[in-house]
Amino acid sequence: MGKKILAGLVLGCFLFGGVTASLLAREKNDPGRAKIAELREQISLLNLVNGLYLTRAQIKEILPRINAALKIKEEAEKEYKKVQPDAEKAFRALKKELEQNQDASPEVKKWAGSLNENIKKKVEGTAERMAVFENEIESILTEKQRYLVSEFIPCLLPRATTTNPVRIGQAKGDTxxxxxxxxxxxxxxxxxxxxxxxxxxxxxxxxxxxxxxxxxxxxxxxxxxxxxxxxxxxxxxxxxxxxxxxxxxxxxxTPDIHRKETGRRKGQLGKAGRFFLNENMAQILKNRLNLL
Known part of the structure:
Protein backbone atom coordinates (compact mmCIF):
# COMPACT_ATOMS: atom_id res chain seq x y z
CA MET A 1 0.00 0.00 0.00
CA GLY A 2 2.58 2.64 -0.94
CA LYS A 3 3.16 4.01 2.49
CA LYS A 4 1.65 1.24 4.60
CA ILE A 5 -1.46 1.98 6.57
CA LEU A 6 -0.21 1.98 10.11
CA ALA A 7 -3.21 3.22 11.99
CA GLY A 8 -3.38 3.98 15.65
CA LEU A 9 -5.96 1.35 16.46
CA VAL A 10 -3.90 -0.30 19.15
CA LEU A 11 -4.92 1.78 22.10
CA GLY A 12 -2.31 2.34 24.79
CA CYS A 13 -2.36 0.23 27.92
CA PHE A 14 -4.82 1.10 30.64
CA LEU A 15 -3.79 4.41 32.21
CA PHE A 16 -0.28 4.37 30.74
CA GLY A 17 -0.62 4.33 26.99
CA GLY A 18 -2.74 7.47 26.89
CA VAL A 19 -0.25 9.57 28.82
CA THR A 20 1.47 11.95 26.45
CA ALA A 21 5.09 12.99 26.58
CA SER A 22 4.10 16.48 27.64
CA LEU A 23 2.11 15.16 30.59
CA LEU A 24 5.01 12.99 31.67
CA ALA A 25 7.28 16.01 31.49
CA ARG A 26 4.90 17.95 33.74
CA GLU A 27 4.74 15.02 36.14
CA LYS A 28 8.49 15.17 36.66
CA ASN A 29 8.23 18.82 37.66
CA ASP A 30 5.46 18.18 40.18
CA PRO A 31 6.27 16.07 43.28
CA GLY A 32 2.87 14.35 43.33
CA ARG A 33 2.82 13.63 39.63
CA ALA A 34 6.48 12.63 39.69
CA LYS A 35 5.66 9.94 42.26
CA ILE A 36 2.86 8.59 40.07
CA ALA A 37 5.19 8.56 37.07
CA GLU A 38 7.81 6.74 39.14
CA LEU A 39 5.30 4.11 40.26
CA ARG A 40 4.12 3.63 36.68
CA GLU A 41 7.68 2.98 35.56
CA GLN A 42 8.32 0.55 38.41
CA ILE A 43 5.13 -1.40 37.69
CA SER A 44 5.87 -1.49 33.98
CA LEU A 45 9.37 -2.84 34.61
CA LEU A 46 7.94 -5.43 36.99
CA ASN A 47 5.64 -6.57 34.19
CA LEU A 48 8.69 -6.97 31.98
CA VAL A 49 10.78 -8.82 34.57
CA ASN A 50 7.91 -11.13 35.50
CA GLY A 51 7.49 -12.06 31.86
CA LEU A 52 11.19 -12.69 31.22
CA TYR A 53 11.64 -15.34 33.95
CA LEU A 54 15.27 -14.36 34.49
CA THR A 55 17.37 -16.97 36.26
CA ARG A 56 19.44 -16.25 39.34
CA ALA A 57 22.61 -16.63 37.28
CA GLN A 58 21.36 -14.13 34.70
CA ILE A 59 20.46 -11.54 37.32
CA LYS A 60 23.87 -11.89 38.98
CA GLU A 61 25.49 -11.18 35.62
CA ILE A 62 23.17 -8.31 34.72
CA LEU A 63 23.30 -6.33 37.97
CA PRO A 64 27.02 -5.37 37.82
CA ARG A 65 26.50 -4.07 34.31
CA ILE A 66 23.55 -1.95 35.37
CA ASN A 67 25.61 -0.53 38.24
CA ALA A 68 28.51 0.27 35.92
CA ALA A 69 26.18 2.05 33.51
CA LEU A 70 24.61 4.02 36.35
CA LYS A 71 28.06 5.28 37.38
CA ILE A 72 28.54 6.61 33.85
CA LYS A 73 25.14 8.24 34.04
CA GLU A 74 25.98 9.83 37.40
CA GLU A 75 29.24 11.25 36.02
CA ALA A 76 27.37 12.64 33.03
CA GLU A 77 24.82 14.35 35.27
CA LYS A 78 27.62 16.07 37.17
CA GLU A 79 29.10 17.29 33.89
CA TYR A 80 25.71 18.52 32.75
CA LYS A 81 25.23 20.54 35.93
CA LYS A 82 28.45 22.38 35.16
CA VAL A 83 27.14 23.71 31.84
CA GLN A 84 23.50 24.08 32.90
CA PRO A 85 23.73 27.66 34.26
CA ASP A 86 25.42 28.99 31.12
CA ALA A 87 23.00 27.06 28.91
CA GLU A 88 20.02 28.54 30.72
CA LYS A 89 21.39 32.06 30.32
CA ALA A 90 22.08 31.54 26.62
CA PHE A 91 18.72 29.97 25.89
CA ARG A 92 16.85 32.67 27.82
CA ALA A 93 18.73 35.34 25.87
CA LEU A 94 17.82 33.62 22.60
CA LYS A 95 14.19 33.27 23.69
CA LYS A 96 14.01 36.94 24.69
CA GLU A 97 15.28 38.13 21.32
CA LEU A 98 12.93 35.83 19.40
CA GLU A 99 9.99 37.10 21.46
CA GLN A 100 10.61 40.52 19.95
CA ASN A 101 9.52 39.04 16.61
CA GLN A 102 12.95 39.48 15.14
CA ASP A 103 15.92 37.34 14.24
CA ALA A 104 18.35 36.76 17.08
CA SER A 105 21.72 38.46 16.98
CA PRO A 106 24.69 36.48 15.61
CA GLU A 107 26.38 36.63 19.02
CA VAL A 108 23.42 35.09 20.85
CA LYS A 109 22.92 32.48 18.13
CA LYS A 110 26.56 31.45 18.36
CA TRP A 111 26.45 31.38 22.17
CA ALA A 112 23.29 29.28 22.41
CA GLY A 113 24.25 27.05 19.48
CA SER A 114 27.67 26.26 20.91
CA LEU A 115 26.27 25.31 24.30
CA ASN A 116 23.49 23.26 22.71
CA GLU A 117 26.03 21.34 20.63
CA ASN A 118 28.16 20.78 23.72
CA ILE A 119 25.20 19.31 25.61
CA LYS A 120 24.22 17.16 22.63
CA LYS A 121 27.72 15.68 22.38
CA LYS A 122 27.76 14.93 26.11
CA VAL A 123 24.39 13.16 25.89
CA GLU A 124 25.41 11.13 22.84
CA GLY A 125 28.78 10.25 24.36
CA THR A 126 27.11 9.03 27.54
CA ALA A 127 24.68 6.87 25.58
CA GLU A 128 27.51 5.33 23.55
CA ARG A 129 29.41 4.42 26.73
CA MET A 130 26.30 2.96 28.35
CA ALA A 131 25.48 1.03 25.17
CA VAL A 132 28.47 -1.22 25.83
CA PHE A 133 26.62 -2.59 28.86
CA GLU A 134 23.36 -2.75 26.94
CA ASN A 135 25.03 -5.05 24.40
CA GLU A 136 26.46 -7.21 27.18
CA ILE A 137 23.06 -7.54 28.84
CA GLU A 138 21.48 -8.54 25.53
CA SER A 139 24.10 -11.28 25.18
CA ILE A 140 23.14 -12.61 28.64
CA LEU A 141 19.48 -12.91 27.65
CA THR A 142 18.18 -15.86 25.67
CA GLU A 143 16.89 -15.37 22.15
CA LYS A 144 13.29 -15.55 23.39
CA GLN A 145 13.98 -13.04 26.15
CA ARG A 146 15.59 -10.63 23.67
CA TYR A 147 12.51 -10.94 21.49
CA LEU A 148 10.20 -10.17 24.43
CA VAL A 149 12.26 -7.10 25.33
CA SER A 150 12.14 -5.86 21.74
CA GLU A 151 8.37 -6.32 21.64
CA PHE A 152 7.62 -4.90 25.08
CA ILE A 153 5.81 -1.59 25.37
CA PRO A 154 5.54 -0.03 28.84
CA CYS A 155 2.18 -0.85 30.36
CA LEU A 156 0.50 -0.57 33.74
CA LEU A 157 -1.96 -3.45 33.23
CA PRO A 158 -1.10 -5.77 30.33
CA ARG A 159 -4.16 -6.75 28.32
CA ALA A 160 -4.63 -10.49 27.98
CA THR A 161 -5.63 -11.91 24.60
CA THR A 162 -6.86 -15.33 23.61
CA THR A 163 -3.76 -15.82 21.47
CA ASN A 164 -1.35 -14.83 24.22
CA PRO A 165 -3.11 -14.51 27.59
CA VAL A 166 0.07 -14.00 29.58
CA ARG A 167 1.90 -11.54 27.41
CA ILE A 168 4.03 -9.11 29.37
CA GLY A 169 3.08 -5.83 27.78
CA GLN A 170 1.20 -4.09 25.05
CA ALA A 171 3.16 -5.87 22.36
CA LYS A 172 3.40 -4.14 19.04
CA GLY A 173 1.72 -5.66 16.05
CA ASP A 174 -1.20 -7.04 18.07
CA THR A 175 -4.14 -7.03 15.67
CA THR A 254 -2.30 -1.79 13.00
CA PRO A 255 0.51 0.67 13.73
CA ASP A 256 3.81 -1.15 14.00
CA ILE A 257 4.87 2.11 15.62
CA HIS A 258 7.60 0.72 17.84
CA ARG A 259 9.46 -1.30 15.21
CA LYS A 260 11.83 1.58 14.54
CA GLU A 261 12.59 1.76 18.27
CA THR A 262 13.71 -1.85 18.59
CA GLY A 263 17.25 -1.23 17.41
CA ARG A 264 19.68 1.31 18.78
CA ARG A 265 20.41 4.55 16.98
CA LYS A 266 23.70 6.39 17.28
CA GLY A 267 23.78 8.42 20.46
CA GLN A 268 20.77 6.64 21.91
CA LEU A 269 20.11 3.51 23.91
CA GLY A 270 18.00 0.75 22.44
CA LYS A 271 15.00 -0.76 24.21
CA ALA A 272 17.12 -3.12 26.31
CA GLY A 273 19.23 -0.20 27.49
CA ARG A 274 16.25 1.99 28.30
CA PHE A 275 14.53 -0.78 30.25
CA PHE A 276 17.54 -2.23 32.08
CA LEU A 277 20.01 0.59 32.66
CA ASN A 278 18.16 2.54 35.33
CA GLU A 279 17.85 2.69 39.10
CA ASN A 280 14.38 1.15 39.20
CA MET A 281 15.46 -1.96 37.32
CA ALA A 282 18.53 -2.30 39.54
CA GLN A 283 16.35 -2.31 42.66
CA ILE A 284 13.81 -4.69 41.12
CA LEU A 285 16.52 -7.20 40.22
CA LYS A 286 18.14 -6.94 43.66
CA ASN A 287 14.80 -7.73 45.26
CA ARG A 288 14.15 -10.56 42.81
CA LEU A 289 17.54 -12.07 43.53
CA ASN A 290 16.55 -12.39 47.18
CA LEU A 291 13.44 -14.35 46.16
CA LEU A 292 15.24 -16.89 43.98
Whole structure:
Protein backbone atom coordinates (compact mmCIF):
# COMPACT_ATOMS: atom_id res chain seq x y z
CA MET A 1 0.00 0.00 0.00
CA GLY A 2 2.58 2.64 -0.94
CA LYS A 3 3.16 4.01 2.49
CA LYS A 4 1.65 1.24 4.60
CA ILE A 5 -1.46 1.98 6.57
CA LEU A 6 -0.21 1.98 10.11
CA ALA A 7 -3.21 3.22 11.99
CA GLY A 8 -3.38 3.98 15.65
CA LEU A 9 -5.96 1.35 16.46
CA VAL A 10 -3.90 -0.30 19.15
CA LEU A 11 -4.92 1.78 22.10
CA GLY A 12 -2.31 2.34 24.79
CA CYS A 13 -2.36 0.23 27.92
CA PHE A 14 -4.82 1.10 30.64
CA LEU A 15 -3.79 4.41 32.21
CA PHE A 16 -0.28 4.37 30.74
CA GLY A 17 -0.62 4.33 26.99
CA GLY A 18 -2.74 7.47 26.89
CA VAL A 19 -0.25 9.57 28.82
CA THR A 20 1.47 11.95 26.45
CA ALA A 21 5.09 12.99 26.58
CA SER A 22 4.10 16.48 27.64
CA LEU A 23 2.11 15.16 30.59
CA LEU A 24 5.01 12.99 31.67
CA ALA A 25 7.28 16.01 31.49
CA ARG A 26 4.90 17.95 33.74
CA GLU A 27 4.74 15.02 36.14
CA LYS A 28 8.49 15.17 36.66
CA ASN A 29 8.23 18.82 37.66
CA ASP A 30 5.46 18.18 40.18
CA PRO A 31 6.27 16.07 43.28
CA GLY A 32 2.87 14.35 43.33
CA ARG A 33 2.82 13.63 39.63
CA ALA A 34 6.48 12.63 39.69
CA LYS A 35 5.66 9.94 42.26
CA ILE A 36 2.86 8.59 40.07
CA ALA A 37 5.19 8.56 37.07
CA GLU A 38 7.81 6.74 39.14
CA LEU A 39 5.30 4.11 40.26
CA ARG A 40 4.12 3.63 36.68
CA GLU A 41 7.68 2.98 35.56
CA GLN A 42 8.32 0.55 38.41
CA ILE A 43 5.13 -1.40 37.69
CA SER A 44 5.87 -1.49 33.98
CA LEU A 45 9.37 -2.84 34.61
CA LEU A 46 7.94 -5.43 36.99
CA ASN A 47 5.64 -6.57 34.19
CA LEU A 48 8.69 -6.97 31.98
CA VAL A 49 10.78 -8.82 34.57
CA ASN A 50 7.91 -11.13 35.50
CA GLY A 51 7.49 -12.06 31.86
CA LEU A 52 11.19 -12.69 31.22
CA TYR A 53 11.64 -15.34 33.95
CA LEU A 54 15.27 -14.36 34.49
CA THR A 55 17.37 -16.97 36.26
CA ARG A 56 19.44 -16.25 39.34
CA ALA A 57 22.61 -16.63 37.28
CA GLN A 58 21.36 -14.13 34.70
CA ILE A 59 20.46 -11.54 37.32
CA LYS A 60 23.87 -11.89 38.98
CA GLU A 61 25.49 -11.18 35.62
CA ILE A 62 23.17 -8.31 34.72
CA LEU A 63 23.30 -6.33 37.97
CA PRO A 64 27.02 -5.37 37.82
CA ARG A 65 26.50 -4.07 34.31
CA ILE A 66 23.55 -1.95 35.37
CA ASN A 67 25.61 -0.53 38.24
CA ALA A 68 28.51 0.27 35.92
CA ALA A 69 26.18 2.05 33.51
CA LEU A 70 24.61 4.02 36.35
CA LYS A 71 28.06 5.28 37.38
CA ILE A 72 28.54 6.61 33.85
CA LYS A 73 25.14 8.24 34.04
CA GLU A 74 25.98 9.83 37.40
CA GLU A 75 29.24 11.25 36.02
CA ALA A 76 27.37 12.64 33.03
CA GLU A 77 24.82 14.35 35.27
CA LYS A 78 27.62 16.07 37.17
CA GLU A 79 29.10 17.29 33.89
CA TYR A 80 25.71 18.52 32.75
CA LYS A 81 25.23 20.54 35.93
CA LYS A 82 28.45 22.38 35.16
CA VAL A 83 27.14 23.71 31.84
CA GLN A 84 23.50 24.08 32.90
CA PRO A 85 23.73 27.66 34.26
CA ASP A 86 25.42 28.99 31.12
CA ALA A 87 23.00 27.06 28.91
CA GLU A 88 20.02 28.54 30.72
CA LYS A 89 21.39 32.06 30.32
CA ALA A 90 22.08 31.54 26.62
CA PHE A 91 18.72 29.97 25.89
CA ARG A 92 16.85 32.67 27.82
CA ALA A 93 18.73 35.34 25.87
CA LEU A 94 17.82 33.62 22.60
CA LYS A 95 14.19 33.27 23.69
CA LYS A 96 14.01 36.94 24.69
CA GLU A 97 15.28 38.13 21.32
CA LEU A 98 12.93 35.83 19.40
CA GLU A 99 9.99 37.10 21.46
CA GLN A 100 10.61 40.52 19.95
CA ASN A 101 9.52 39.04 16.61
CA GLN A 102 12.95 39.48 15.14
CA ASP A 103 15.92 37.34 14.24
CA ALA A 104 18.35 36.76 17.08
CA SER A 105 21.72 38.46 16.98
CA PRO A 106 24.69 36.48 15.61
CA GLU A 107 26.38 36.63 19.02
CA VAL A 108 23.42 35.09 20.85
CA LYS A 109 22.92 32.48 18.13
CA LYS A 110 26.56 31.45 18.36
CA TRP A 111 26.45 31.38 22.17
CA ALA A 112 23.29 29.28 22.41
CA GLY A 113 24.25 27.05 19.48
CA SER A 114 27.67 26.26 20.91
CA LEU A 115 26.27 25.31 24.30
CA ASN A 116 23.49 23.26 22.71
CA GLU A 117 26.03 21.34 20.63
CA ASN A 118 28.16 20.78 23.72
CA ILE A 119 25.20 19.31 25.61
CA LYS A 120 24.22 17.16 22.63
CA LYS A 121 27.72 15.68 22.38
CA LYS A 122 27.76 14.93 26.11
CA VAL A 123 24.39 13.16 25.89
CA GLU A 124 25.41 11.13 22.84
CA GLY A 125 28.78 10.25 24.36
CA THR A 126 27.11 9.03 27.54
CA ALA A 127 24.68 6.87 25.58
CA GLU A 128 27.51 5.33 23.55
CA ARG A 129 29.41 4.42 26.73
CA MET A 130 26.30 2.96 28.35
CA ALA A 131 25.48 1.03 25.17
CA VAL A 132 28.47 -1.22 25.83
CA PHE A 133 26.62 -2.59 28.86
CA GLU A 134 23.36 -2.75 26.94
CA ASN A 135 25.03 -5.05 24.40
CA GLU A 136 26.46 -7.21 27.18
CA ILE A 137 23.06 -7.54 28.84
CA GLU A 138 21.48 -8.54 25.53
CA SER A 139 24.10 -11.28 25.18
CA ILE A 140 23.14 -12.61 28.64
CA LEU A 141 19.48 -12.91 27.65
CA THR A 142 18.18 -15.86 25.67
CA GLU A 143 16.89 -15.37 22.15
CA LYS A 144 13.29 -15.55 23.39
CA GLN A 145 13.98 -13.04 26.15
CA ARG A 146 15.59 -10.63 23.67
CA TYR A 147 12.51 -10.94 21.49
CA LEU A 148 10.20 -10.17 24.43
CA VAL A 149 12.26 -7.10 25.33
CA SER A 150 12.14 -5.86 21.74
CA GLU A 151 8.37 -6.32 21.64
CA PHE A 152 7.62 -4.90 25.08
CA ILE A 153 5.81 -1.59 25.37
CA PRO A 154 5.54 -0.03 28.84
CA CYS A 155 2.18 -0.85 30.36
CA LEU A 156 0.50 -0.57 33.74
CA LEU A 157 -1.96 -3.45 33.23
CA PRO A 158 -1.10 -5.77 30.33
CA ARG A 159 -4.16 -6.75 28.32
CA ALA A 160 -4.63 -10.49 27.98
CA THR A 161 -5.63 -11.91 24.60
CA THR A 162 -6.86 -15.33 23.61
CA THR A 163 -3.76 -15.82 21.47
CA ASN A 164 -1.35 -14.83 24.22
CA PRO A 165 -3.11 -14.51 27.59
CA VAL A 166 0.07 -14.00 29.58
CA ARG A 167 1.90 -11.54 27.41
CA ILE A 168 4.03 -9.11 29.37
CA GLY A 169 3.08 -5.83 27.78
CA GLN A 170 1.20 -4.09 25.05
CA ALA A 171 3.16 -5.87 22.36
CA LYS A 172 3.40 -4.14 19.04
CA GLY A 173 1.72 -5.66 16.05
CA ASP A 174 -1.20 -7.04 18.07
CA THR A 175 -4.14 -7.03 15.67
CA UNK A 176 -6.99 -7.72 18.12
CA UNK A 177 -8.29 -4.14 18.15
CA UNK A 178 -8.09 -3.80 14.38
CA UNK A 179 -9.89 -7.11 13.87
CA UNK A 180 -12.70 -5.93 16.16
CA UNK A 181 -12.99 -2.71 14.20
CA UNK A 182 -13.24 -4.50 10.85
CA UNK A 183 -15.82 -6.87 12.30
CA UNK A 184 -17.92 -3.95 13.54
CA UNK A 185 -17.70 -2.24 10.16
CA UNK A 186 -18.94 -5.43 8.48
CA UNK A 187 -21.94 -5.52 10.80
CA UNK A 188 -23.08 -1.96 10.04
CA UNK A 189 -26.08 -1.49 7.72
CA UNK A 190 -25.09 0.15 4.41
CA UNK A 191 -26.45 3.57 5.36
CA UNK A 192 -24.68 3.57 8.73
CA UNK A 193 -21.46 2.42 7.09
CA UNK A 194 -21.55 5.21 4.50
CA UNK A 195 -22.27 7.70 7.24
CA UNK A 196 -19.37 6.61 9.46
CA UNK A 197 -16.60 5.21 7.26
CA UNK A 198 -14.87 8.54 6.66
CA UNK A 199 -14.97 9.41 10.36
CA UNK A 200 -13.36 6.08 11.25
CA UNK A 201 -10.68 6.54 8.60
CA UNK A 202 -9.98 10.04 9.90
CA UNK A 203 -9.53 8.73 13.45
CA UNK A 204 -7.07 6.17 12.12
CA UNK A 205 -5.11 8.91 10.37
CA UNK A 206 -5.12 11.07 13.49
CA UNK A 207 -3.80 8.22 15.61
CA UNK A 208 -1.11 7.43 13.04
CA UNK A 209 0.07 11.03 13.06
CA UNK A 210 0.03 11.07 16.85
CA UNK A 211 2.02 7.86 17.22
CA UNK A 212 4.18 7.67 14.10
CA UNK A 213 4.62 10.81 12.01
CA UNK A 214 2.75 13.72 10.51
CA UNK A 215 1.58 13.16 6.94
CA UNK A 216 1.70 15.67 4.12
CA UNK A 217 -1.55 16.51 2.28
CA UNK A 218 -0.89 14.04 -0.56
CA UNK A 219 0.25 11.30 1.80
CA UNK A 220 -2.81 11.83 3.96
CA UNK A 221 -5.14 11.55 0.97
CA UNK A 222 -3.47 8.33 -0.21
CA UNK A 223 -3.65 7.00 3.34
CA UNK A 224 -7.37 7.81 3.51
CA UNK A 225 -8.14 6.21 0.13
CA UNK A 226 -6.25 3.02 0.95
CA UNK A 227 -7.95 2.77 4.34
CA UNK A 228 -11.40 3.11 2.79
CA UNK A 229 -10.51 0.49 0.17
CA UNK A 230 -9.52 -1.89 2.93
CA UNK A 231 -12.82 -1.24 4.75
CA UNK A 232 -14.70 -2.00 1.55
CA UNK A 233 -12.70 -5.17 0.97
CA UNK A 234 -13.41 -6.40 4.49
CA UNK A 235 -17.15 -5.79 4.07
CA UNK A 236 -17.33 -7.53 0.70
CA UNK A 237 -15.72 -10.80 1.75
CA UNK A 238 -17.88 -13.85 2.52
CA UNK A 239 -17.87 -14.62 6.23
CA UNK A 240 -15.64 -17.69 5.87
CA UNK A 241 -13.07 -15.77 3.82
CA UNK A 242 -13.15 -12.84 6.23
CA UNK A 243 -12.40 -15.09 9.20
CA UNK A 244 -9.41 -16.50 7.31
CA UNK A 245 -8.11 -13.13 6.11
CA UNK A 246 -9.06 -10.75 8.92
CA UNK A 247 -5.73 -10.90 10.72
CA UNK A 248 -3.80 -10.04 7.57
CA UNK A 249 -6.23 -7.24 6.80
CA UNK A 250 -5.98 -5.97 10.35
CA UNK A 251 -2.19 -5.86 10.15
CA UNK A 252 -2.49 -3.20 7.47
CA UNK A 253 -4.25 -0.86 9.88
CA THR A 254 -2.30 -1.79 13.00
CA PRO A 255 0.51 0.67 13.73
CA ASP A 256 3.81 -1.15 14.00
CA ILE A 257 4.87 2.11 15.62
CA HIS A 258 7.60 0.72 17.84
CA ARG A 259 9.46 -1.30 15.21
CA LYS A 260 11.83 1.58 14.54
CA GLU A 261 12.59 1.76 18.27
CA THR A 262 13.71 -1.85 18.59
CA GLY A 263 17.25 -1.23 17.41
CA ARG A 264 19.68 1.31 18.78
CA ARG A 265 20.41 4.55 16.98
CA LYS A 266 23.70 6.39 17.28
CA GLY A 267 23.78 8.42 20.46
CA GLN A 268 20.77 6.64 21.91
CA LEU A 269 20.11 3.51 23.91
CA GLY A 270 18.00 0.75 22.44
CA LYS A 271 15.00 -0.76 24.21
CA ALA A 272 17.12 -3.12 26.31
CA GLY A 273 19.23 -0.20 27.49
CA ARG A 274 16.25 1.99 28.30
CA PHE A 275 14.53 -0.78 30.25
CA PHE A 276 17.54 -2.23 32.08
CA LEU A 277 20.01 0.59 32.66
CA ASN A 278 18.16 2.54 35.33
CA GLU A 279 17.85 2.69 39.10
CA ASN A 280 14.38 1.15 39.20
CA MET A 281 15.46 -1.96 37.32
CA ALA A 282 18.53 -2.30 39.54
CA GLN A 283 16.35 -2.31 42.66
CA ILE A 284 13.81 -4.69 41.12
CA LEU A 285 16.52 -7.20 40.22
CA LYS A 286 18.14 -6.94 43.66
CA ASN A 287 14.80 -7.73 45.26
CA ARG A 288 14.15 -10.56 42.81
CA LEU A 289 17.54 -12.07 43.53
CA ASN A 290 16.55 -12.39 47.18
CA LEU A 291 13.44 -14.35 46.16
CA LEU A 292 15.24 -16.89 43.98
Missing amino acids: AEAEKLLTRLRELPPDRYEENKSKVAERIIDKYEEKVSVLGPEEKEIFREETLKLFSQARSLPEVDFQVQKQELAKQI
